[in-house]
Amino acid sequence: MTKLKIFIDFEAISSPFSYDAKLTEDLPSAYSIGVFSGKKFKVKSTIINFNKINDENINEYIRLDIISKVKQIIGNKDFSINRDSVEFIAWASN
Numbered sequence: 001m002t003k004l005k006i007f008i009d010f011e012a013i014s015s016p017f018s019y020d021a022k023l024t025e026d027l028p029s030a031y032s033i034g035v036f037s038g039k040k041f042k043v044k045s046t047i048i049n050f051n052k053i054n055d056e057n058i059n060e061y062i063r064l065d066i067i068s069k070v071k072q073i074i075g076n077k078d079f080s081i082n083r084d085s086v087e088f089i090a091w092a093s094n
Contacts, residue, residue, distance in 0.1 A: 001084065006070060007034040007091035028058070033066060034091060035073045044069040 011030040032045040046065055053061045070086070071077050079085070 003087040004035065004070075004074065004079075004085060005087050005089055007089050008032070008066070009091040028062060031062070031066075032091075033069050033073070035070070037074065042073045044073055 009032050010028045012028050028048065030045065030047045032043055034041055034043040036042075046069065048058070048061070067081055070081060071079050
C-alpha cells in the first residue's frame with residue numbers, strides 16, 4: 001500500500017510574545033497541511049483560537065483538527081490515519 005504523503009508546517013508564538021500572552025513558550029499558533037492530489041497541491045491552514053482552548057488540551061485540539069483537515073483535502077471522511085496509511089513530511093516555505 002502506498003502511503004499518503006502529508007506535508008505539515010507549524011508556526012509558533014515564541015518568547016517574548018508567548019510570555020505576554022501568558023502562553024507556554026513556543027506554543028503552536030498556526031499550521032498548514034498539504035497533500036498532492038493528481039497534479040494539484042491542496043492546502044488547508046488553521047490559526048488556533050486560544051479563546052477556545054488551553055495548554056492542557058491544545059495537543060488534542062491540533063490532532064483532531066489535522067485529522068479532519070486531511071479527510072477534507074482527500075475527500076474521504078472514512079480515511080484512517082495511521083503509520084501504515086500516511087507519512088508526515090516537514091514542510092517549510094523558507
